[in-house]
């Protein structure tokens with residue numbers, strides 16, 4: 275789809291001097307002071323706003339959410355297994371509509387300035403590909419504005435639920451972009467066999483991997499080494515991300531540094547929520563080691579958690595708080611986890627504010643990027659693929 279020219283006057287890209295931005299055919303065409311308005315261009319006054327690239331949500335679960343539904347009363351036990359079993363029971367009993375729910379939450383992400391998003395979709399032997407079908411429909415519905423990357427995710431385990439591997443295989447054939455994994459030792463009980471199966475599937479479809487690793491301490495580190503061994507042996511450098519990776523937050527410093535240096539060498543990324551409930555990978559230590567870190571909410575308002583907002587400035591703030599980031603440059607690192615670094619980790623192309631990049635951006639009234647993160651001002655305007663799609667937090 276092509277769109278007409280859009281000229282945005284008087285904005286400050288990433289806090290640079292005020293300028294104008296001309297958008298043509300859905301891409302940034304030029305930036306500079308006092309650009310001439312082409313005939314028939316739509317002209318938008320930015321009122322001196324800070325201009326940020328469209329936000330990237332690197333880890334969420336659109337299919338699980340009860341966003342906009344009546345409050346879900348959470349009486350769930352504290353273990354991952356209890357949460358998994360509870361969710362499967364609840365979905366079977368309620369006939370949860372992953373299509374309608376993912377659309378409602380994805381639209382809210384867009385209204386808050388997110389223009390690219392990676393979502394994990396549950397694939398299991400009870401629901402089959404039902405949730406995938408719903409999320410693929412959402413991806414299609416919003417394709418003119420929001421780029422959605424779908425991870426085929428074995429939430430109930432892979433080895434421990436025979437038949438799941440075949441369903442993942444089918445999901446990758448039917449449009450999933452990434453293969454997901456889950457605690458190869460903690461849930462599947464056999465890290466080597468589980469990872470061998472997972473990596474073989476990824477190789478068969480030539481897809482990247484994004485593995486949920488909740489396993490902590492030395493056992494988690496051992497699993498992480500097994501993952502890194504396979505990245506190296508199979509040439510999957512730059513195509514694997516580890517979500518949560520809690521073990522990096524609670525192993526001894528020497529082992530943590532050994533893992534980080536292996537990850538940097540193999541270009542294996544970390545995706546973090548900045549969880550308050552577990553030790554997390556330290557953002558600055560990862561960055562110092564050369565490991566890319568992306569940010570995500572994980573589930574938002576679902577049977578796992580009552581918390582979360584589809585607002586990536588809020589997520590950047592929470593990651594900043596969790597890492598005790600106070601300096602402006604450090605808060606800028608937190609913002610990177612939901613902008614440029616997240617785009618790199620997920621492989622979203624043509625990202626940024628340079629000419630040629632896709633015209634996805636957000637205008638907010640803030641003095642600078644650090645203030646945008648801590649104050650989370652209303653989104654004055656959101657532009658996606660060259661069109662204004664939202665104002666003041668509401669889709670237009």
Ligand SMILES: [Zn+2]
Pocket residue numbers: 333334335394486517572573
């Ligand atoms: Zn998750």
